[in-house]
Amino acid sequence: xxxxxxxxxxxxxxxxxxxxxxxxxxxxxxxxxxxxxxxxxxxxxxxxxxxxxxxxxxxxxxxxxxxxxxxxxxxxxxxxxxxxxxxxxxxxxxxxxxxxxxxxxxxxxxxxxxxxxxxxxxxxxxxxxxxxxxxxxxxxxxxxxxxxxxxxxxxxxxxxxxxxxxxxxxxxxxxxxxxxxxxxxxxxxxxxxxxxxxxxxxxxxxxxxxxxxxxxxxxxxxxxxxxxxxxxxxxxxxxxxxxxxxxxxxxxxxxxxxxxxxxxxxxxxxxxxxxxxxxxxxxxxxxxxxx
Numbered sequence: 163x164x165x166x167x168x169x170x171x172x173x174x175x176x177x178x179x180x181x182x183x184x185x186x187x188x189x190x191x192x193x194x195x196x197x198x199x200x201x202x203x204x205x206x207x208x209x210x211x212x213x214x215x216x217x218x219x220x221x222x223x224x225x226x227x228x229x230x231x232x233x234x235x236x237x238x239x240x241x242x243x244x245x246x247x248x249x250x251x252x253x254x255x256x257x258x259x260x261x262x263x264x265x266x267x268x269x270x271x272x273x274x275x276x277x278x279x280x281x282x283x284x285x286x287x288x289x290x291x292x293x294x295x296x297x298x299x300x301x302x303x304x305x306x307x308x309x310x311x312x313x314x315x316x317x318x319x320x321x322x323x324x325x326x327x328x329x330x331x332x333x334x335x336x337x338x339x340x341x342x343x344x345x346x347x348x349x350x351x352x353x354x355x356x357x358x359x360x361x362x363x364x365x366x367x368x369x370x371x372x373x374x375x376x377x378x379x380x381x382x383x384x385x386x387x388x389x390x391x392x393x394x395x396x397x398x399x400x401x402x403x404x405x406x407x408x409x410x411x412x413x414x415x416x417x418x419x420x421x422x423x424x425x426x427x428x429x430x431x432x433x434x435x436x437x438x439x440x441x442x443x444x445x446x447x448x449x450x451x452x453x
Contacts, residue, residue, distance in 0.1 A: 171199075187216075204234075216240075221251075236271075259295075280312055290322075302328070353377075375399075379413075386411045394420040394443075401426045411435070419443045426450075 164180045166172035170189050171182035177195040182188035187199040189206050196213045199205035203223055204216035211229040216222035221234040224242045232249045234240035238258050239251040247264045251257035256268040258275045266283045268274040273285040274294055282299045285291035289309060290302040297312025299319040307322040309329045319335045322328035327338040329345045337354045338344035344355045354376040374396045379388055390399060397417050401424075412435045415424060422440055424447045440447060 168202075239268075277312070283312070287325075377401075386413070388412075389414040389416075391415075392417045394418060394422070396421045398423045400424070412437070414438070416440070419445070421445075423447070 163178040164172055164175055166182045168182065168184045168187055171184060171187040172180060172191055173189050175191045177193050179196040180188055180191055181198045183200045184204060185202040186206050187201065187204050188197055188208065190209050191197060192209045194208055194211045197205055197208060198215045200217045201219045201221055204218060204221045205214060205225060206223050208214065208225045210227040211225055213231045214222055214225060215233045217235045218239055219237050220241055221236065221239045222232060222243055224244055225232065226244055229243060229245045230247050232240060232243060232247065234251045236251065236253045236256055239253065239256045240249060240260055241258045243249065243260045244262060246260055246262050249257060249260060249264060250267045252269045253273055254271045255275050256270065256273050257266060257277055260266065260277045261279065263277050263280045265281050266274060266277060268285050270285065270287045270290055272289045272292055273287065274283055274291045276293050276295050277283065278295050280294050280297045283291055283294055283297065284301045286303045287305050287307055289306045290304065291300055291308045291312060293310050294300060294312025296315045297317045300308060300312055302308035302322040304323060304327055305325045306329055307324065307327045308320060308331065311317050311320055311328065311331050317332055317334050320328060320331060321337045323339045324341045324343055326345055327340060327343040328336065328347065330348050331344060333349050335352045347353065352374045375392055376398045377390060379390060379401045392399065394417065399415060399417065401413060401415060411433065414437045415426065416439045417424065418441045420443050422445045424438065424440065426436060426438065426449045436449065438447065
C-alpha cells in the first residue's frame, strides 16, 4: 500500500503506508511506515523513522532512524534533522540545522534556523529565534523576535511578542510584549516588559540592567517620546500616557537602586512633560497628571 512517483523514490522500502512524490523522495525508507514525502530528495535518508511528513525540496533530508512524527514544509526545512522527534517546521530554512532537538515549532522563513539540540521552542515570524541553538522553552512571535537568544543552555523560558522584541536578549525567564520591547536588553533575567505605542512619530527607548524588573508603558499620543532607564533589581514601573487630541507629550523615568515601585499616569492634557529620576532603594513614587 505504498505510493511512489519519481526516480528512485521509495527504492528500498519493505513496509507499507508510505507516499513519495519526487526524485529520490523516501529513497532509503526500509522499515519505516506512514511517511509522506513530496519534493525532490525529501526524507531522502530516512530508514526506520515513521509518521513523518516532508513537503519541499530536501525537506527532512537527513532524517534517518528513530525519528518520528516530524512535519517539514518548505525548502530544506528540518534539513539536518537526524533523530529529533515531534518537530514542526513551516517555511524556507525553518529549523534547518536541527539535529537531535525535539518538540520544536518554527513557522516563518529562517525561524529557529540555527537550532541543533534545543527543545520545546516555538517561533512564529521571519527569523524568530533565529540564533537559538541549545536554548529550551523559548517562545517568539514576530519579525526577528528573540533573534539572539538560546546560544547557551542557560538561556531558557523567554517569551517575546512583537516585531524585534527581545532582539538582543541573551538572558532567561524574560517576557517582552510590544513592538521593539526590550530590544537592547541583553543579559537581564526575570524581566517583564510590556509596551503599547499607538499614533505617529513616536519614539520609545527602554534600557534595563538587572533582574526581576517589571515595566509596563502605554502611549497613545502622536509625537510622544518615552524614555525609561532602570538600573538595579526588583523594580516595578507602570507608566501610562493617554493625552488624546494633542501632540508633543514627553515622559521620562530614570531609576537607580532596587525595590522601587513607580506609577505614573498622564492623561487628559496634551503637550505635557513628566520626568522622574529616582536614586536610592525601597522608594514608592506615585504621580498623576491631567484628568
